[in-house]
Amino acid sequence: MLLCLILVSIGRTQNGYTWQLGAQMPGPRQELATGALNGNVYVLGGFDAEGHSTDTVLVYYPTTDTWTLAHPLPYGVNHNSAAVAGGDLYSFGAGGGELFVYNQNTNSWAARASSHYVHSQTAAVGVIDNKIYVAGGTGTPSQRELEVYDPVANTWTVKAPMSVPRNHTAGGVIEGKFYVVGGRASDFSGSTDALEVYDPQTDLWSTRPPMPTARSGLAAAVVDNELWVFGGEDVLDFVVHAEVEVYNPATNSWRQLPNMPAGRHGIWASAIGNKIYIPGGGVGPGGSASNTNQIYTVETAAANLGNISTRAFVQTGDNVMIGGFIVQGTGTKRVIIRAIGxxxxxYGVPNPLADPTLELHDGTGALIGSNDNWQTTILGGIITHDQVQEIQDSGHAPGDARESAIIADLPPGNYTAIVRGVNNTTGVALVEVYDIGAGTSSILGNISTRSFVQTGDNVMIGGFIVQGTETKRVIIRAIGPELSQYGVPNPLANPTLELHDGPGTLIASNDNWQTTIIGGIITQDQVQDIMNSGHAPADSSESAIIADLPAGNYTAIVRGVNSTTGVALAEVYDLHQ
Incomplete structure (x- = not known):
């Protein structure tokens, strides 16, 4: 069960996103770096109007829309980098690789350990667990190098390199992973559209769908667990870009939004809350610094439940895997449904289902679509034409030809996805529903998955994502005994429920909903709240948790007490629809 909450002034409003111009910088700058510290935006170095490197540090105060000066950098820089980690502002990526940290109390800069490589000409930067990740840039052996700075130890560590060499690039961190996008290898090569992501847990890079517009000298920031990319240039075509494009890791896809009011290159973006600040930048190709202060506000709507995923052991007969979801609203919702084995x-999952098949049923139980091997479309029901190219274009094509997928435009109603093994084979499988129709008037609603819960690696595991600036109140349930009244054989007699956050930390648990287990995010008795929700389980041995969850990834795990097995139902209900 993957739940994704897709959230979706001069003042200029663009389909829920607002541009405005703040007070102009005291002087023009481009090829600069910025950092957001204590609610203010610091602009470090860059070229001035005459093309000279500067040591100036400007500070923008959003609350008063005013600028002031901070202590200058130790020397003039351009195409430099900046990061805020552990409440401190750092400047690097210039000179011989020196690193400086800013002290707000004394308004001064102090030297720290230099990096192994310079990472000049604008590297990509991200911060994970208060450590600074720097990728690419010149002054490195191949412009693919990644280094990590630990402020506590004052040390730099070289990690696995990217696959694409690049400078004039940008990056951001989402859910503990470092994304790098765009850039170029030299002034004599074209810009790249490549997007890569680094996982610190494995020290590995992975490729993601390319950005729609290849560009370098761009800016990127993270808001609502999405990577927002702005502006840039293409030096070969003498083009300055104004495009705004957004990558969503939950759907592994890009969307394009209306352009910036004024295209810029040699820029940097810093986010404070749901506002993205993009000061200065080059107006035209080459040196053409500006003093504009463009501010982009991401207007977040109420969170909704979306993308669904559950992993479980698929057996035969009544013990296949059954996923249910609801389309709510007034229009159709475009989704892709996948059966992965x-x-x-x-990924180290033992005994994967070798050849999963997929069926889609409507609320009446009628079969409206099916698939066995996604590269061969089965026409019938709502599937009226070959879907292979659409599945590839969705960004969610399965990784194995034996896996199954269906794209469907569904009107409001209840739907069920059933996963079986070909010829009654068994094994661990994943059933998923991805929302690929963002911006429509319908949403994915309350979700559930039924399967046979075993032990060890074959318990039932569901994940969900909350995106946005608001918290989402949900109730998560593990149902077993009451399934027998619906004729389900061998129900799980006593299901337990765990809730984990993105890093895998246990944040809540329950065994028997009428007894609250205090700990993690559960700080008070929940029995009355569960009863008042209208979703109290019918049997006292079933489990439930109510949670107010901020943006992030979450995992629900259903097991049987004392390693018992049986059929169970895992559900997530949105309590604030």
Whole structure:
């Protein structure tokens, strides 16, 4: 069960996103770096109007829309980098690789350990667990190098390199992973559209769908667990870009939004809350610094439940895997439904289902679509034409030809996805529903998955994502005994429920909903709240948790007490619809 909450002044409003111009910088700048510290935006170095490197540090105060000066950098820089980690502002990526940290109390800069490589000409920067990640840039052996700075130890560590060499690039961190996008290898090569992501847990890079517009000298920031990319240039075509493009890791896809009011290159973006600040930048190709202060506000709507995913052991007969979801609203919702098996093996999942099949049923139980091997479309029901190219274009094509997928435009109603093994084979599989129709008048609603819960690696595991600036109040349930009244054989007699956050930390648990387990995010008795929700389980041995969850990834795990097995139902209900 993957739940994704897709959230979706001169003042200029663009389909829920607002541009405005703040007070102009005291002087023009481009090829600069910025950092957001204590609610203010610091602009470090860059070229001035005459093309000279500057040591100036400007500070923008959003609350008063005013600028002031901070202590200058130790020397003039351009195409430099900046980061805020552990409440401190750092400047690097210039000179010989020196690193400086700013002290707000004394308004001064102090030297720290230099990096192994310079990472000049604008590297990509991200911060994970208060450590600074710097990728690419010149002054490195291949412009692919990644280094990590630990402020506590005052040390730099070289990590696995990117696959694409680049400078004039940008990056951001989402859910503990470092994304790098765009850039170029030299002034004599074209800009790249490549997007890569680094996982610190594995020290590995992975490729993601390319950005729609190849560009370098761009800016990127993270808001609502999405990577927002702005502006840039292409030096070969003498083009300055104004495009705004957004990558959503939950859907592994890009969307394009209306352009910036004024295209810029040699820029940097810093986010404070749901506002993204983009000061200065080059107006035209080459040196053409400006003093504009463009501010982009991401207007977040109420969170909704979306993308669904559950992993469980698929058996036969009544013990296949059954996923249910609801389309709510007034219009159709475009989704892709997947049944994944073989590719789970590469993630260390034992006994993956070798050849999963997929059926889609409507609220009446009628079969409206099916698939066995996604590269061969089965026409019938709502599937009226070959879907292979659409599945590839969605960004969610399965990784193995034996896995199954269906794209469907669904009107409001209840739907059920059923996963079986070909010829009654068994194994661990993943059933998923991805919302690929963002911006429509319908949403994915309350979700559930029924499967046979075993032990060890074959318990039922569901994940969900909350995106946005608001918290989402949900109730998560693990149902077993009451399934027998619906004729389900061998229900799980006593299901337990765990809730984990993105890093895997246990943040809540329950065994028997009428007894609250205090700990993690559960700070008070929940029995009355569960009863008042209208979703109290019918049997006292079933489990439930109510949670107010901020943006992030979450995992729900259903097991049987004392390693018992049986059929169970895992559900997530949105309590604030």
């Amino acid at each position: 073989p590719e789970l093996g590469q």
